[in-house]
Amino acid sequence: MKDLARFSGGRVETRPKARTQAAPKHKAERNVAVKQEVSAPPPPPPQALAVQLLTIAEEDAGQRIDNFLLRICKGVPKSHIYRVLRSGEVRVNKGRIDQTYRLVEGDVIRVPPIRIAEKQEQVVPGAEFKILLEDNHLLVIDKPAGVAVHGGSGVSYGVIEQLRAARPQAKFLELVHRLDRDTSGILLLAKKRSALTNLHEQMRDGDTDKRYLVLVHGDWQNERQHVKLALHKYTAADGERRVRVQADGQASHTIFNLIRRYGDYALLEAELKTGRTHQIRVHLSASGFAIAGDDKYGDFALNRTLQKADGQRIALKRMFLHAYQITFAHPETGKPVTIKAPLPPECEKFLKSLPKNVSAATPEAEDD
Numbered sequence: 001m002k003d004l005a006r007f008s009g010g011r012v013e014t015r016p017k018a019r020t021q022a023a024p025k026h027k028a029e030r031n032v033a034v035k036q037e038v039s040a041p042p043p044p045p046p047q048a049l050a051v052q053l054l055t056i057a058e059e060d061a062g063q064r065i066d067n068f069l070l071r072i073c074k075g076v077p078k079s080h081i082y083r084v085l086r087s088g089e090v091r092v093n094k095g096r097i098d099q100t101y102r103l104v105e106g107d108v109i110r111v112p113p114i115r116i117a118e119k120q121e122q123v124v125p126g127a128e129f130k131i132l133l134e135d136n137h138l139l140v141i142d143k144p145a146g147v148a149v150h151g152g153s154g155v156s157y158g159v160i161e162q163l164r165a166a167r168p169q170a171k172f173l174e175l176v177h178r179l180d181r182d183t184s185g186i187l188l189l190a191k192k193r194s195a196l197t198n199l200h201e202q203m204r205d206g207d208t209d210k211r212y213l214v215l216v217h218g219d220w221q222n223e224r225q226h227v228k229l230a231l232h233k234y235t236a237a238d239g240e241r242r243v244r245v246q247a248d249g250q251a252s253h254t255i256f257n258l259i260r261r262y263g264d265y266a267l268l269e270a271e272l273k274t275g276r277t278h279q280i281r282v283h284l285s286a287s288g289f290a291i292a293g294d295d296k297y298g299d300f301a302l303n304r305t306l307q308k309a310d311g312q313r314i315a316l317k318r319m320f321l322h323a324y325q326i327t328f329a330h331p332e333t334g335k336p337v338t339i340k341a342p343l344p345p346e347c348e349k350f351l352k353s354l355p356k357n358v359s360a361a362t363p364e365a366e367d368d
Contacts, residue, residue, distance in 0.1 A: 052111040056103045059172035059193050065092065066099040069111070076114055084112055124157045126166030132186065132339050137195040137332050139163075139173070142341045145184040145318045149175055159187065177203065180278065182295070185212070185323025186341050190331075198331035203275060209327040212270040212280060213259075213343060215320035215351070216289040217302055220266035225256045227283040231276045242296070243278040245286045252276045254283045261357035265292065280321065293319040314353045322347060 060068060069081050069090070088096045089112040092103075103109075133140040141159070143149065148158035160175050167173065176188035176199045190196035202208050232249030236242045253273035260267045266289075270280045281297045284290070290299035292306060293316050306316040327338040343351075 050113060054109045054111060056105055056107040056109065057171070058105050061103055061105040062193050062197050063103050064099070065090070065097060065101045065103060065109070068103060068109075072111075073114055080114070084114070124161045124165040127162035128166050129159065129163070132341060133337070137190065137192050137330070139189040139191055140339055141187050141189070143179055143184055143187045145182050145344070148181045149178050149187060160189070163189070176200070177275070179323060180281075180321075182293075182319040183212075183321045183323060184318075184344050186326050186339055187323070188326070192331075195331040199328060202328055206273070207329065209325075210272045210275070210323065211325040212272070213322045213324045213347075214268050214270050214280060214284070215262075215292045215347075216266050216268060216284055217264060217292055217299060218266070218289045219264075220258055220261070220268065220289060222256075223258045227254045227256065227287055228252070229283055229286055231279060231282055233277055240296075241277070243276070243282045245282060250274075250276055252279050252283065254280060256284075262351060262354035263357065265354060267351065291319060291321055292316055294321070295319070312353050314350055316346075316350045318346065320347055320350070
């Protein structure tokens, strides 16, 4: 009996043996009771995974099947998605397809049972931003400096996640393009997949006109200057994404128009002819002109100086780069749309605190 107590951890009966033998039925019942006391309850059976049949709506039409599955099966490794595609477990309208198949509105997709790793959902605070244009196809906002456009690279969430959280009823909302975290200004988002693909085509074909305002330090001379330097993307030792001028990089072209000189500074309009990562920042740095406040490609000693006010000049605590104008054809009507976002107040105030030189060219200068 002592052994039972030691191994079971249950209660041991100490009634006389004769009485116990006289009532074997009761003993059996007591033994069952002991077992019930010390046995752990069985785990609940796992939920059965089931095949899903999904019908493609207008918002998802035109998307590749692999990208669609990667989006709806969050937490599933890419390798597994492509494996079920190759095996034929994913069917569209009961037929086999490959990973390049583009979805059509009304398609019925068979998604096989896929176990998704459970992970704690992060709570993203919803946020709205200054809206410059909104209709059934587009949402155009004025993004503040210091806010990432999407999560990743040490950033938990960005503009797109916050807008989705603020608009849970939105069926579709995707970034059309990106802005650096420290760049302010115009950011386009698509509310329909057709609008997204249309605007991507316009940008790829060079049919959009994107312009920025940028303040550089140095003696800028030319009223209009073309910079054509090939750019190469790489990852630095600290894991940061960087870009450098490299002969075998991607062809890149920026036109800079001088707007006004402010003592040792010059306000420029940057006209993008290509849209490479960090293009304006690297083209200016390679030309010998640091953007005020640029902590990646700028003049770090200058940036430290700008952090503090000096006489009439106020402090600048951000990068002076602002996406102030964009022109494109509306994805539904085809009519030209031009949107402008004025300089943020902190940039305007900084300019007003600088000495002003004679005005130079205006932002509306014609192309050479």
